Amino acid sequence: MTKAKQQRTLETRARLVAAAQAVIEDVGYEGLRVDQVVKGAGVAKGTFFAHFRDKDALMDQLIGARIDAHLDQLEALPxxxxxxEIVEALLPMMRYMTCERYVxxxxxxxSGAAAVAEIGPIANTFGRHAQVIEPWFVHGNFRTDIKPDLISEGVMAFAIQAMSLxxxxxxxxxxxxxxxxxxxxxxxQPRTVS
Amino acid sequence: MTKAKQQRTLETRARLVAAAQAVIEDVGYEGLRVDQVVKGAGVAKGTFFAHFRDKDALMDQLIGARIDAHLDQLEALPxxxxxxEIVEALLPMMRYMTCERYVxxxxxxxSGAAAVAEIGPIANTFGRHAQVIEPWFVHGNFRTDIKPDLISEGVMAFAIQAMSLxxxxxxxxxxxxxxxxxxxxxxxQPRTVS
DNA sequence: CTCTAAAATTGACCGCGGTCAGTTTATGGA
DNA sequence: TCCATAAACTGACCGCGGTCAATTTTAGAG
Known part of the structure; x- marks a missing residue:
């Protein structure tokens, strides 16, 4: 976890991210081209890949940040x-996640990281998402025959299914x-085993 | 849905598919290169794209066929x-679906087609999958408070969640x-609303 | 201030999916 | 058998993601 990056590095990275957001602003995520981003940031193509493993890593970061912002909203909610009420709470984030097929x-x-060392922003939001909604099922009016964390996982599975469709x-x-x-x-729905 | 293709067309397509299967045999799905396939089939690159919209369309076809074979097995089962028993029945197909991250x-x-006209082999298998397992919940020892088709959808959502993880x-x-x-x-589990 | 090693940056280059104007081959009517 | 038309096929070419040896910049020790 050691960083110790130079000031220049941080500035370049910030310029790349800003340029990427500007590109997405007018052509969408799918339309983003690395060449456009580096042109906007005023750096060479190689520099981009010194900051991001690949184009998807940039997407991971940008999309992950947006999801995190939605989770902040969720946490602030009663x-x-x-x-x-659950559906209404989750809908804004789900609409963002489905704003583009590509997204x-x-x-x-x-959403799943291949190795512990590679857990990226989006993978983290999935873990955080489960944590954020789990308390809802501890004291709520919902089923109590299974543990809240399992309920959480199920809610996420159904949310993904609904979005896929x-x-x-x-x-x-x-x-x-x-x-x-x-x-x-x-x-x-609260139930009792028959 | 008119076909009326020439004999030559069918042969070329068959050679492409056979070549693709051979390539996958020794480098896996992820390692497949269109250049290798056309070389194996003895045709030019352009011919490949006259038969398949893109590389993914070939994958759709090959993978869809394998899934269909698994569904045939499922249908033959008591x-x-x-x-x-359900888990044991579904496992072989799920193991194939997760044989490679790329797959x-x-x-x-x-699994979802963007337009009705574009429903491909894999999208069809998902519809068929739901139909194949739905009867299991009509006369089985499972919950009866919701309709079998909804139970089916839930089973598939959880199967996908389990595979993702x-x-x-x-x-x-x-x-x-x-x-x-x-x-x-x-x-x-069969339950009654409390 | 100077020198050196590490860090950051560069851009020509590559691999591979996908395109299309041009060429070859098949079909069916005269 | 010959010709006209359509269908199938070809391969040079392009766009774009990603690489890497070479170059420039920075940090900090002397």
Whole structure:
């Protein structure tokens, strides 16, 4: 975890990130080209790859930061007490995650890190997401037959499923909110083993 | 849906597919290069793209065919009666889907088709998968408070979640079988609303 | 201030997926 | 059999992500 980077390094990296955000601003994530970013930052192409392992690593960082901001919002919220409240709480982040097919693909690809040493921003947000929503199920009006962390994992699995189906022609007659509500009703309703 | 292709076309396409399978045989899906495939098939590069929209379309076809073969196995099986039996039934297909990180990424990317006209082999297998397992929940010993098709969707969501976590360093202490069993116990156990 | 080793930066170059104007081959009617 | 038209095929070429040996800049010891 030692950094000890030069001032110049930090400035260059900041310029690259700023340039990337500007490019995304007008052509979207999918339309981003590394050549455009380095041109905007006023550096050579090689410099980009000295700062980011590859183009996806930049995306990981930018998208991860946006997701983190949404998680901050979630934490600031009062704990939702019903399925409808949970869905409303999660929707803004889910809409961002599905703003572009490309963005959702990157998120899926990076949500699991291949090695502990490689845990990136998006992978971290998934761990944090589970932590942020877990308390909702400790004192809420939801099922109590399984542990809160397992409930959390299930909520995330259904959120991903609902988002995936947004890009699917076979299922898009139902919108994101309705689909997630359907899933979470079935997953969260308090029940007793019969 | 009119075909009316020439004999030559079918032969060329078959040679491309055969060459691709041979390449995958010794370098894996991820290592496949279009140049190698066309060299093996004895055609020019342009011919490849006359037969497949892009490299991913070939992957879609090859991987989709393998998944379909697994679904054939599933259909031939007697209906599983317990969570453990369901997990055992699904495991072979899930192991194939996670044989390479690249393969799993392709599957996720193609599992939803952007437009009805573009529904490819993998997207079709997802629809078929839901149909194949749905009967298991009509007469089984599982929850009856929600409809079988919703149970199906949940099973698939958890299967994907379990597979995703296989590539995640944060969670790989639990293996695929154990994780899916944990999820499906929580999802499928018969319950009554309290 | 000077010198040196490490860090940061450069840009020509490469690999590979994908394109398309031009060429060859098949088809079916005269 | 010959010709016209469409279908299939070709390969030089392009865009873009990514590499690396060479060069410039910085830090800090003397």
């Amino acid at each position: 704990e939702p007490q019903t399925v409808v 959702f693909d990157v998120i899926l690809r990076y 947004m890009f699917c022609a076979l299922h898009n007659e139902t919108d994101l909110r309705a689909r997630l509500t359907l899933y979470l009703d079935a997953w969260l | 209906e599983p009666q317990t969570v453990v 799993f990424d392709v599957i996720l990317r193609y 296989m590539f995640c360093a944060l969670h790989n202490e639990t293996d695929l079988r154990a994780r899916l069993t944990l999820y499906l116990d929580a999802w499928l």
